[in-house]
Amino acid sequence: MKINKCLPLTKLATALALLIPFAAFADNAKKLEVFSWWTSGGEAAALDALFKVYKERTPGVEIINATVAGGGGSAARPVLQTRLAGGNPPDTWQSHPGWELLGQYVEPGYCEPLNDLYKSENWGKVLPEQLVNLLTKDGKQWCVLAGVHRGNDLWYNKKVLDKAGIKIGDTISIDEFLADCAKLKAAGVTPLAVGDSGIWATAQLFENTLLGTVGPTGWQDLFSGKMAFDDPKVKQAAQSYAKMLEYQNSDHSALTWDQAIKAVEEGRCAFSSMGDWAHGEFTKANLKDNVDFGWVSHPGTKGGFIVVADGFTLAKNAPHKAEAIAWLKSIGSKESQEEFNPLKGSIPIRTDVDKSKFGPYHQWSMNSFSSDALLPSCVHGEAAPAAFQQALNDAITQFVVDKNVDAFCSALVQAAKESNIAK
Amino acid sequence: MNSSTAGSTDTNSTAQIAKSRLSSIREKPTRKRHFFDRLLSPLILSPAMTLIVIFVYVFIAITVWVSLSNWGTLKIDMSIRQPLGVTYQQMFMMTRWHANLRNVFVFTVLFLTFSLAFGLLLALLLDRKLIGYSIFRNVFLFPYALSFIVTGVAWRWIFNPEKGVNVLFDTLGINKLIAAFGGPPLHPGWVTDTSVLFSLNTWLGTMFPPLKSLSIQLGIPMALIPVVIAAGWQLTGFAMSMYIAGLATVPHELREAARIDGASELQVYTKVVIPQLNPVTVSTAIILGHVSLKIFDLIFAMAGGAGPGFVTDVPGIFVFDYTFKATRYNLGAAASVIMLLLVCLIIVPYLWTNLRKR
Numbered sequence: 001m002k003i004n005k006c007l008p009l010t011k012l013a014t015a016l017a018l019l020i021p022f023a024a025f026a027d028n029a030k031k032l033e034v035f036s037w038w039t040s041g042g043e044a045a046a047l048d049a050l051f052k053v054y055k056e057r058t059p060g061v062e063i064i065n066a067t068v069a070g071g072g073g074s075a076a077r078p079v080l081q082t083r084l085a086g087g088n089p090p091d092t093w094q095s096h097p098g099w100e101l102l103g104q105y106v107e108p109g110y111c112e113p114l115n116d117l118y119k120s121e122n123w124g125k126v127l128p129e130q131l132v133n134l135l136t137k138d139g140k141q142w143c144v145l146a147g148v149h150r151g152n153d154l155w156y157n158k159k160v161l162d163k164a165g166i167k168i169g170d171t172i173s174i175d176e177f178l179a180d181c182a183k184l185k186a187a188g189v190t191p192l193a194v195g196d197s198g199i200w201a202t203a204q205l206f207e208n209t210l211l212g213t214v215g216p217t218g219w220q221d222l223f224s225g226k227m228a229f230d231d232p233k234v235k236q237a238a239q240s241y242a243k244m245l246e247y248q249n250s251d252h253s254a255l256t257w258d259q260a261i262k263a264v265e266e267g268r269c270a271f272s273s274m275g276d277w278a279h280g281e282f283t284k285a286n287l288k289d290n291v292d293f294g295w296v297s298h299p300g301t302k303g304g305f306i307v308v309a310d311g312f313t314l315a316k317n318a319p320h321k322a323e324a325i326a327w328l329k330s331i332g333s334k335e336s337q338e339e340f341n342p343l344k345g346s347i348p349i350r351t352d353v354d355k356s357k358f359g360p361y362h363q364w365s366m367n368s369f370s371s372d373a374l375l376p377s378c379v380h381g382e383a384a385p386a387a388f389q390q391a392l393n394d395a396i397t398q399f400v401v402d403k404n405v406d407a408f409c410s411a412l413v414q415a416a417k418e419s420n421i422a423k
Numbered sequence: 424m425n426s427s428t429a430g431s432t433d434t435n436s437t438a439q440i441a442k443s444r445l446s447s448i449r450e451k452p453t454r455k456r457h458f459f460d461r462l463l464s465p466l467i468l469s470p471a472m473t474l475i476v477i478f479v480y481v482f483i484a485i486t487v488w489v490s491l492s493n494w495g496t497l498k499i500d501m502s503i504r505q506p507l508g509v510t511y512q513q514m515f516m517m518t519r520w521h522a523n524l525r526n527v528f529v530f531t532v533l534f535l536t537f538s539l540a541f542g543l544l545l546a547l548l549l550d551r552k553l554i555g556y557s558i559f560r561n562v563f564l565f566p567y568a569l570s571f572i573v574t575g576v577a578w579r580w581i582f583n584p585e586k587g588v589n590v591l592f593d594t595l596g597i598n599k600l601i602a603a604f605g606g607p608p609l610h611p612g613w614v615t616d617t618s619v620l621f622s623l624n625t626w627l628g629t630m631f632p633p634l635k636s637l638s639i640q641l642g643i644p645m646a647l648i649p650v651v652i653a654a655g656w657q658l659t660g661f662a663m664s665m666y667i668a669g670l671a672t673v674p675h676e677l678r679e680a681a682r683i684d685g686a687s688e689l690q691v692y693t694k695v696v697i698p699q700l701n702p703v704t705v706s707t708a709i710i711l712g713h714v715s716l717k718i719f720d721l722i723f724a725m726a727g728g729a730g731p732g733f734v735t736d737v738p739g740i741f742v743f744d745y746t747f748k749a750t751r752y753n754l755g756a757a758a759s760v761i762m763l764l765l766v767c768l769i770i771v772p773y774l775w776t777n778l779r780k781r
Contacts (some may be wrong), residue, residue, distance in 0.1 A: 078747040081497060104750065108498035197727045199614075253615035253731045254584045387495060390749030392520050394729075398638070401617045401732030407638055411518075418513075 018290070020127035032323040033064040033314070035090035037081075042280050046344035050146065052394045053339055054330040060214060061323050066090055072319050084110050086216075089315035091324040095143060097135040097309050098382025103314060106142050111312040113140035116327065123332055126350045127398055130374040134382065135311065143311035144328040147337070148347035150365050151275040151306030152208040152298040155282070157260065159292065161268045168296050174212055174240050175298040179273075181247040184270050191247040193269035195260030202252070203379045203396045206241045212300025213237035216373035219304070223376070223383045225422040227414035238405045245400060264293070275299050275308055279361050280345040288362040297368070305372040308380045309349070391415030446484050452680065483763065490756035497750050510753045511761075522639045522733035522760075525763070529643050530651060531715040531736065535708055537655035538715070542662025542701070542707070547692065550670050551621040560667065571657070575724025579655035582613035582725070589613075614726040616645040617734055639733070646726065646734035654721055658714070662707050669703035670696065703775070710770045716762065739763045 032054075038047040044067075051063055068076035073094070080093055089110065105111050118124060124132070135143050154177075154235040156168060164187050166180050181191035196202035211219055221227035222234070230252045236256035249269055252260070261281040263269040267366050272278065282293050297304075313329055320323045330336055334342045338357055347358070347366050355363055376382035381389050398404075415423040444689040490511070504510060511539070514520050541621055545563050549556055566574070581587040592598050611771045619640035627634045628640060634641075673696050681695045719739030722728075729736035738758050746755030 011495070035579065081747065084497065085499065087651065104497050110497070174455060197732070198730070199731075251584050251612075251615070253617075364551070385496070387749045387751050390751070394733075395516075397729055398518055398732060402638065404638070407518075 005013060007073050011332070027323050028058055029062060030323065031037045031062045031320050032092075032327055033066055033090040033320070035066045035068075035076070035080060035093035037068055037073040037094065039067050039069040044345060044347060046340050048337040049343055050331060050336055053333065053336045054327055055417075057330050057333075058323070059324075060328045069105075070391060089318065089319075090304060091315055091318040091320050092327055093310045093315070095311055096377075096380055096382050097131075097145065097188070097307070097311055098376040099385055100381040101135055101143050101311070102137045103312065103385055104381075106137055110313075110316055112318070112321075113142060114144065114328065115140040115398065116300055117141075117144070117328060120392055121332055126352045128349075128351065128370065128374060131309070131349060134307065134309075134376055136373070143313045144224070144332045145309045145311040146331050147276050147310060147341045147344055148349055148369060149248075149277055149308040149310075149346045150368065151204065151308045151380070152211055152273075152301045153278070153295050154208075154298045155278055155295050156271045157264050157267050157269075157292070158290070160184075160267045161406060163292075168294060170296070171300060171302040172296050172299050174209065174299040178240070178243055178247075180268060181244070182270050183285070185247060190249045190263075190269045191271060192244060192249070193260040193263040193272040194245075194248045194252040195255035195257045195263075196252050197256050198253060199397050201257040201260070201274070201392045202380050202400060203393055204275065205244065205379065206237070206396055207306070207379045208298035208301060208397075209241045209244065210234065210237040211375065212298055212302050213240065215300075215303045215418040216375060219383075223378065223421060225416070228422060229398060229416050230406075230409040234412075235405050235409055238399070238408055240402045242399075246370060258406050265299050271357050275306075275344055276361065276365060291300045295361060295364075303372050304328045305368050305374050307374050307382065308377050309382075310344075310346075353385065382417075385419040388415050388421060391419070435716040442496065457761065486756045486757055486763075488753075490760050492753050494756075495750070495754075504628040509609050510757045512624060514754060514761075515755050518638045518735060519733050519741065520730070521637060523736050523738050523758075525641055525736050526644060526647060526733070526735065527718075529655075530647050530718070531712060533643070533647070533651045535714045536710055538658045538662045538711055539649055539704060539708060541702075543666050543697075545663040546657065546666030546670060547668060547696075556752060559726055560664075563663050566657045567660045567664075569657060570717075571654075571721040571722045571765075574657045575721045576652055578656075579614075579647065582649040582653075584610065584612050591767055597750045603731060607622050611645070613649045614730065615731045616647045617730075617733070620644050620645060638744065644734040646730055650722055650725055650735060653725060654715070654718070657721075658711055662711065665699060665703055665707045669700045673699045709773050711767055713766045716769070738765075 008334075011263075020149070034047075034051075036047060036193050047065070051065070054063070055061070058267055062097055068079050076094075080090075083089055084245060085104075095105060101111075122295075131145070131148070131186070132141065135141055136143070154172070154198075160170065161180075164184050166183060166241055180254055184191040194205060198246075210222075214222060214227070214231075218227060218233060220228065222231075249260070253265070256276070257274055258281050260272050261274065261278045262267070262285075264272045265285045265287060266283060276295075279295075282289075287293050312328060314321075314324050314328060332350075334350060337350050338353050340346075341348050342357060343364075345362075347362050351370055355366060358366065378389060378392060380383050384392075392412065392415070395408050398411075399408045413422070465474055488501065493500045493502050543747075549560055549563075583589070592609045599608055601607070619642040622640040622642035624634070624641055626636065677695055677699070678691055681691050686694065717739060718737055722735050722737055723743075724742060725737035728740055738761065742745060742755045742758045742762070743750045745758065
């Protein structure tokens with residue numbers, strides 16, 4: 001009897017419980033879901049700066065900050081892929097331009113084109129054409145970039161080099177670099193710091209050396225299939241890379257890239273080749289630009305700028321489309337660009353920002369950005385499909401151990417064929 | 424008196440009537456229940472069965488399909504890749520996959536030997552009923568309660584080339600001792616070590632010439648040793664508890680009889696007790712074996728992934744990298760199918776013999 005009396009109540013409760021999720025979905029106005037993997041200190045602060053500007057421009061919108069921690073998005077991408085394939089996309093998500101954006105997300109139809117936004121905001125006038133090309137497909141633009149990192153930088157500890165009597169000018173060639181390394185090694189200093197517990201860090205060293213050997217036009221030819229990956233120049237780059245590896249720290253495979261930068265900061269190593277996200281590590285350690293540490297374009301790469309950019313897309317069937325478009329508008333604004341980039345350690349994509357807000361390194365990088373050839377990075381998924389990126393990482397993983405140039409190049413040739421870079 | 428007897432017969436008859444009524448009430452439902460029982464158990468089981476069929480067997484079938492398909496980007500493409508099975512062919516040509524198979528084989532053998540040997544040893548020591556038996560039993564079993572990720576992070580620090588045990592080699596003076604004998608100081612790279620011991624390449628190459636072209640060394644990668652130690656540390660307790668349970672089933676009379684026949688204490692164990700534990704060894708080896716074939720989290724936490732020269736790469740990490748990083752769903756699925764077959768190779772004969780016994 002008691003049970004019978006309670007039954008209607010239970011039924012009512014169950015019915016209400018079932019309704020709750022629908023109630024949550026019904027109220028979808030004035031919200032915006034932003035998906036990214038910016039969770040570490042500086043990155044999270046930079047993302048907050050973007051949110052701040054957005055909230056000022058469009059008050060009353062609740063931002064759902066869907067971040068997934070994990071270096072370089074290694075944990076976030078599987079989550080994003082599942083959501084996209086399941087038809088539950090976030091309104092906007094973080095992506096590199098180039099292949100990752102155009103091949104991975106645009107081609108299967110997960111994104112909305114943004115050419116109207118580019119037109120209405122007049123971004124064509126303030127953004128470098130080469131950069132816009134990286135996010136254009138079929139004459140339409142597909143994402144808005146928040147900032148640009150330079151991938152091909154060689155960082156050094158100034159005091160260590162002074163002590164060894166080495167001076168670095170505006171530019172350095174691969175041979176000069178190897179000679180300096182030999183000199184440092186003879187003086188008992190570990191010349192090169194590499195932290196390849198995440199294999200991309202040493203792949204970055206190869207990528208930079210490859211650009212230093214084939215040059216900007218060779219780079220374009222390689223990734224458009226005009227030049228083969230077993231071209232003598234690529235082999236030469238692999239040999240130079242192998243020579244550099246002889247000068248690296250012995251504990252390289254136990255370190256992460258930032259621990260390698262730390263080795264340079266503390267003077268245990270002299271050089272490290274890394275993108276300019278490394279700059280943040282130097283400033284975190286209270287070291288001064290051009291006093292404690294210095295930088296130069298990676299050997300042989302003067303005149304080339306490897307772009308590692310972060311942008312946001314607009315999802316097809318975005319649940320909050322109007323808010324998402326306002327978000328993209330906000331990211332592209334001068335205000336956001338000036339707030340975001342000093343915190344992230346990158347430079348604005350707009351050429352009309354106030355340069356005085358940036359330090360010596362970033363001013364140098366901005367000059368390079370406005371005059372050099374802008375090239376997509378392969379290690380960061382911009383120049384080639386993810387499958388090729390993985391194959392390059394695998395080939396590097398094998399190469400750091402056996403230094404077999406022919407096997408390395410033929411693995412890349414095979415991968416280029418499979419991912420339709422080369423015919 | 425009379426009235427009471429009358430009353431008693433009265434109550435008797437009412438009791439009988441009640442009984443007969445009750446039985447007539449009972450009888451109907453018995454038939455009903457019998458019918459109901461037959462229908463009910465499959466009916467109750469059917470949701471679970473349906474779910475298992477869908478979420479296990481249908482999904483396995485889908486995985487096999489994906490492994491044969493063209494699905495190599497984020498765009499789902501279930502069309503069959505021509506020629507049939509070319510993804511598998513490509514995978515078996517990959518240096519990385521060769522390293523995977525070598526590693527998973529070496530790891531399984533070493534890990535099983537380690538856990539079973541130490542598990543048996545601990546169980547036998549505890550069998551001697553030393554003081555603090557229950558404390559030690561629990562202490563040895565505690566690591567099993569941890570997740571592989573936690574174990575991995577802890578052992579990653581212990582086997583850090585710059586810290587952990589390597590510092591101990593210095594502070595304990597072991598390196599001074601080695602230096603005194605003119606040897607180089609002991610500073611192993613542990614999970615970052617790229618050397619491969621006992622390489623069989625030349626020997627196998629003379630026997631099977633096609634193996635000469637292999638670009639990996641067939642031997643024991645040094646980097647796997649710390650992983651084996653960590654995994655062994657975690658699962659030795661499990662093997663031990665299996666053996667303790669097994670030891671409890673060895674009849675006391677058997678040992679007594681052996682002792683009366685003049686067997687030494689050592690012989691009691693080697694000739695009587697341990698042979699009795701064979702079925703336990705087989706089941707433990709199978710449980711641990713399939714754990715080791717599927718291992719992913721421990722290596723991911725300890726070595727961060729494939730490691731230089733793929734010394735710590737295993738199929739689990741291969742599947743993760745190729746499915747989610749390279750978005751080559753067909754290749755990832757192909758590797759998963761091979762992983763499944765490897766596990767089947769261990770489990771199916773065991774299940775088969777077990778079911779036949781019944």
